[in-house]
Amino acid sequence: xxxxxxxxxxxxxxxxxxxxxxxxxxxxxxxxxxxxxxxxxxxxxxxxxxxxxxxxxxxxxxxxxxxxxxxxxxxxxxxxxxxxxxxxxxxxxxxxxxxxxxxxxxxxxxxxxxxxxxxxxxxxxxxxxxxxxxxxxxxxxxxxxxxxxxxxxxxxxxxxxxxxxxxxxxxxxxxxxxxxxxxxxxxxxxxxxxxxxxxxxxxxxxxxxxxxxxxxxxxxxxxxxxxxxxxxxxxxxxxxxxxxxxxxxxxxxxxxxxxxxxxxxxxxxxxxxxxxxxxxxxxxxxxxxxxxxxxxxxxxxxxxxxxxxxxxxxxxxxxxxxxxxxxxxxxxxxxxxxxx
Amino acid sequence: xxxxxxxxxxxxxxxxxxxxxxxxxxxxxxxxxxxxxxxxxxxxxxxxxxxxxxxxxxxxxxxxxxxxxxxxxxxxxxxxxxxxxxxxxxxxxxxxxxxxxxxxxxxxxxxxxxxxxxxxxxxxxxxxxxxxxxxxxxxxxxxxxxxxxxxxxxxxxxxxxxxxxxxxxxxxxxxxxxxxxxxxxxxxxxxxxxxxxxxxxxxxxxxxxxxxxxxxxxxxxxxxxxxxxxxxxxxxxxxxxxxxxxxxxxxxxxxxxxxxxxxxxxxxxxxxxxxxxxxxxxxxxxxxxxxxxxxxxxxxxxxxxxxxxxxxxxxxxxxxxxxxxxxxxxxxxxxxxxxx
DNA sequence: AACGATACCGGCAACGATACCGAAAACCTA
DNA sequence: TAGGTTTTCGGTATCGTTGCCGGTATCGTT
Numbered sequence: 001x002x003x004x005x006x007x008x009x010x011x012x013x014x015x016x017x018x019x020x021x022x023x024x025x026x027x028x029x030x031x032x033x034x035x036x037x038x039x040x041x042x043x044x045x046x047x048x049x050x051x052x053x054x055x056x057x058x059x060x061x062x063x064x065x066x067x068x069x070x071x072x073x074x075x076x077x078x079x080x081x082x083x084x085x086x087x088x089x090x091x092x093x094x095x096x097x098x099x100x101x102x103x104x105x106x107x108x109x110x111x112x113x114x115x116x117x118x119x120x121x122x123x124x125x126x127x128x129x130x131x132x133x134x135x136x137x138x139x140x141x142x143x144x145x146x147x148x149x150x151x152x153x154x155x156x157x158x159x160x161x162x163x164x165x166x167x168x169x170x171x172x173x174x175x176x177x178x179x180x181x182x183x184x185x186x187x188x189x190x191x192x193x194x195x196x197x198x199x200x201x202x203x204x205x206x207x208x209x210x211x212x213x214x215x216x217x218x219x220x221x222x223x224x225x226x227x228x229x230x231x232x233x234x235x236x237x238x239x240x241x242x243x244x245x246x247x248x249x250x251x252x253x254x255x256x257x258x259x260x261x262x263x264x265x266x267x268x269x270x271x272x273x274x275x276x277x278x279x280x281x282x283x284x285x286x287x288x289x290x291x292x293x294x295x296x297x298x299x300x301x302x303x304x305x306x307x308x309x310x311x312x313x314x315x316x317x318x319x320x321x322x323x324x325x326x327x328x329x330x331x332x333x334x335x336x337x338x339x340x
Numbered sequence: 341x342x343x344x345x346x347x348x349x350x351x352x353x354x355x356x357x358x359x360x361x362x363x364x365x366x367x368x369x370x371x372x373x374x375x376x377x378x379x380x381x382x383x384x385x386x387x388x389x390x391x392x393x394x395x396x397x398x399x400x401x402x403x404x405x406x407x408x409x410x411x412x413x414x415x416x417x418x419x420x421x422x423x424x425x426x427x428x429x430x431x432x433x434x435x436x437x438x439x440x441x442x443x444x445x446x447x448x449x450x451x452x453x454x455x456x457x458x459x460x461x462x463x464x465x466x467x468x469x470x471x472x473x474x475x476x477x478x479x480x481x482x483x484x485x486x487x488x489x490x491x492x493x494x495x496x497x498x499x500x501x502x503x504x505x506x507x508x509x510x511x512x513x514x515x516x517x518x519x520x521x522x523x524x525x526x527x528x529x530x531x532x533x534x535x536x537x538x539x540x541x542x543x544x545x546x547x548x549x550x551x552x553x554x555x556x557x558x559x560x561x562x563x564x565x566x567x568x569x570x571x572x573x574x575x576x577x578x579x580x581x582x583x584x585x586x587x588x589x590x591x592x593x594x595x596x597x598x599x600x601x602x603x604x605x606x607x608x609x610x611x612x613x614x615x616x617x618x619x620x621x622x623x624x625x626x627x628x629x630x631x632x633x634x635x636x637x638x639x640x641x642x643x644x645x646x647x648x649x650x651x652x653x654x655x656x657x658x659x660x661x662x663x664x665x666x667x668x669x670x671x672x673x674x675x676x677x678x679x680x
Numbered sequence: 681a682a683c684g685a686t687a688c689c690g691g692c693a694a695c696g697a698t699a700c701c702g703a704a705a706a707c708c709t710a
Numbered sequence: 711t712a713g714g715t716t717t718t719c720g721g722t723a724t725c726g727t728t729g730c731c732g733g734t735a736t737c738g739t740t
Contacts, residue, residue: 005461005480007696018720023698031718045451048479050458054394055696058725073413073438074423083414090442098413098438102430115390121345123394123726124464139388140345253623283593285625347726358690363728371688395726398695463696 006049015043026051057123065095066306067125069116071132073098076250076278077295078131081147084299085129092307097125110135117144127306132191143309145302150192157309159302159320161293163193166324167200167245170273170291173326174243175208178335179271182210183234183241185220185227185251194222197247197275216241220251227254228261235262235270242335243271249281252288252331267333277327287329298322346389355383366391397463406646407465408438409456411472416590416618417635418471421487424639425469432647437465450475457484467646472531483649485642490532497649499642499660501633503533506664507540507585510613510631513666514583515548518675519611523574523581525560525567525591534562537587537615556581560591567594568601575602575610582675583611589621592628592671607673617667627669638662 008026012019017040024032025040043049057063066089070078082098089096101116110133117128117138127143136151138144146158174182184201187194198217205212215237218230227246231254234241246252252274256266264270266286274281277292301320309315348366352359357380364372365380383389397403406429410418422438429436441456457468457478467483476491478484486498514522524541527534538557545552555577558570567586571594574581586592592614596606604610606626614621617632641660649655 005458005482008698009696019697020699020720020722021718024719027698033718036718048451048454048458050455051698052398052461052463052696053459054398054463055725056698058392058394058398058727059696059698061725072423073426073436074419079414079419083412086413086440090440093442095442096413096440100426100430100436102433102435111385111388114388118345118388118390119393121392123392142345280620280623283620283625284623348728349726359727360691360729361689364689367728373688376688391728392726395695396728398697398725399727399729401695 006047008049008051011040011043011047011049014047015040053124061123063095063124063126064093065097065125066303066310067120067128068096068098069113069120069128069130069133070098070100073100076280077248077276080278080295081131081299081302084296084301085303086299087296088300088303088307094126094307114138117142127310129302129306143306145306145309147298147302148191148193150190152192154318157305157315157318157320159298159305159322160193161298161322162324163196163293164200164203166275166291166293166326167197168204169324169326170275170289171201171204171245172208173289173328174245174271174273174332175204175210177243177271177332179241179243180210181213181216181239181241181243183216183218183231183244185218185230185234185244185246185255187247187251188221189219194247201245215239220247220254222248222250224250224254224257227251228257229254231255231258232261235259235264241270243273243332246272246274249274249276249278249288249290251275252281252290253284256284267331271332271335273332282329286331289329289331290327292325292327294322294324346387348389348391351380351383351387351389354387355380393464397465401463403435403464403466404433405435405437405465406643406650407460407468408436409453409460409468409470409473410438410440413438413440416620417588417616420618420635421471421639421642424636424641425643426639427636428640428643428647434466434647454478457482467650469642469646472533483646485646485649487638487642488531488533490530492532494658497645497655497658497660499638499645499662500533501638501662502664503536503633504540504543506615506631506633506666507537508544509664509666510585510615510629511541511544512548513629513668514585514611514613514672515544515550517583517611517672519583520550521553521556521579521581521583523556523558523571523584525558525570525574525584525586525595527587527591528561529559534587541585555579560587560594562588562590564590564594564597567591568597569594571595571598572601575599575604581610583613583672586612586614589614589616589618589628589630591615592621592630593624596624607671611672611675613672622669626671629669629671630667632665632667634662634664 008019008022012022022040025037086096113133113135121140121142129145132148133146134150137155144156146154148160149158186198220227220230244255246255252272255272259266259270266272274288274290277290281288281290348359348362352362362380365377426436453473453475461480461482469485472488473486474490477495484496486494488500489498526538560567560570584595586595592612595612599606599610614628614630617630621628621630
């Protein structure tokens with residue numbers, strides 16, 4: 001007995017039955033006498049036994065576990081997403097397992113994901129949700145759902161929000177308030193979501209007949225710190241913007257930081273709009289006007305799809321869009337005509 | 341071939357070698373010719389193969405994975421903790437696996453945890469960190485570390501913060517500002533941390549020679565919504581407190597909500613102190629004075645201990661305390677003498 | 681040329697659990 | 711009571727992987 005814990009054999013021996021019988025009790029099979037089952041259950045409780053996830057999955061190919069592959073469990077977007085996933089998954093009495101790998105070499109992210117998928121594939125989880133995947137295909141016929149994938153068209157179902165449309169709405173709001181010089185801080189441009197948000201920015205300007213000034217677009221990476229630097233560059237140039245459209249709430253917070261450093265007030269001196277509507281955006285000062293992308297609902301939807309796939313039901317459509325909605329708070333202000 | 345993905349056998353067949361050889365390549369063993377290894381590696385990459393975590397763990401009893409058992413991955417405390425854990429774990433090139441179970445019956449939490457531990461035990465993870473465990477002992481000789489356990493003395497190493505001391509400091513700050521009627525909203529009193537924070541409240545009053553008024557203590561559960569109700573009760577009574585010590589930042593936010601409803605300004609009409617120093621506490625309005633318990637460091641410490649245990653090193657002490665620190669921001673104000 | 685020492689690799693068993701098959705026991709039915 | 715049916719249970723193979731053992735090929739040495 002090398003196993004550090006209690007195995008099914010220990011239970012069988014203690015209960016005076018065979019391993020098979022214990023297994024039957026564990027899985028609520030028919031063929032077992034009530035009193036035998038009761039005795040086995042008592043022993044299981046006494047010994048504090050639980051079947052090994054690994055061994056069970058290896059043999060029976062079904063684990064009642066949904067896996068989530070992420071690069072970082074801590075980021076608010078991901079953690080909110082997991083909340084949405086967890087609720088649906090728990091309601092179906094599936095367990096949730098989030099996996100983050102240390103061995104991550106940036107130049108081969110797609111391969112890294114493939115590895116993670118293969119590692120959990122079939123033996124640990126019944127289905128997998130991959131968050132912001134780089135790859136568009138995995139070598140497996142396995143329930144997989146992507147959330148916010150890099151690639152536009154994936155082989156597996158994907159859940160995305162209407163990124164372009166969301167920014168478009170926000171921009172129209174700013175334009176309606178009279179802003180014409182609107183700065184833009186991009187997200188990580190290797191992400192599909194960032195590209196589409198930038199698309200929304202450009203489309204809105206075009207529709208409004210405002211020429212795009214390259215000096216007003218700065219590249220960010222969704223992080224607060226990078227955004228701070230980007231905002232400083234935007235705001236210290238000769239002809240600074242009167243409003244900044246940020247590609248994420250974190251990015252918007254970076255703008256807040258920069259404004260504070262420059263002694264600018266929001267919204268009096270500068271209007272700001274974020275994207276995501278993470279929890280913090282309601283409680284910052286001033287409360288941030290932002291585009292809600294219903295992250296929890298995205299997670300819930302992804303979970304529903306993966307559970308459907310697990311149960312063998314086909315997935316009707318490949319791309320599932322979750323609509324966005326502009327949440328107006330207090331970080332924007334109408335601009336008075338500069339010449340009046 | 342029932343496996344939905346690629347197995348070691350597929351790799352062996354494709355590379356024209358035996359399964360054993362592939363295994364040797366995978367584990368960087370000595371006895372394999374460089375060109376053979378290269379060929380195998382090429383096939384592995386072509387097929388997108390990765391060894392199954394389950395099978396590998398089952399056979400070799402070492403997985404290079406640290407497991408974290410939580411009830412909810414979403415809560416800021418837990419998610420921050422995971423961030424701290426992840427950094428240390430990744431630095432040692434271990435993978436991180438967070439597990440949340442759906443089958444949770446509240447009356448038998450300790451047994452539920454035992455199940456989770458047994459489930460991951462040995463075959464999936466090399467060591468386990470249990471967050472806010474209910475049980476004080478598990479039936480296993482396995483690297484286990486607890487963070488913020490319910491029980492005061494556990495059989496396994498535990499990481500806690502100096503909860504009592506933290507509240508004591510905060511209270512002394514409030515008392516120093518002249519406050520005498522200080523309300524207290526407790527945490528979930530079944531948690532060790534909540535009890536110790538309440539201890540700190542009582543000790544501070546006693547040391548200062550202020551009698552404890554039971555009307556100023558209301559039970560909460562660390563949640564914002566419950567705290568809102570609790571704060572409303574505190575603030576609408578005949579002789580309301582001039583300051584509220586909240587058992588967590590979320591609790592303090594609930595106090596903010598209640599104050600807003602009642603038209604009270606913070607800190608002009610009411611001083612508030614929180615506990616945790618989660619990210620949001622710096623960006624609320626006004627920025628919250630709170631007790632930083634260095635959640636990330638707690639996670640990092642837990643990870644270090646569990647890695648040490650995995651490597652067979654003994655753990656010198658059972659209880660590891662992470663010191664707290666009062667972070668003074670703008671939610672408190674000195675009280676003018678009511679009679680002047 | 682013959683031998684021993686390596687280097688390399690394949691076969692087999694085992695990890696803990698479940699699926700399947702068939703045997704033993706218990707229960708009917710006539 | 712004999713025969714048949716059902717209930718209950720044990721034995722065995724197997725999942726994908728690695729550890730161990732031993733076999734073969736290659737090479738250097740005298």
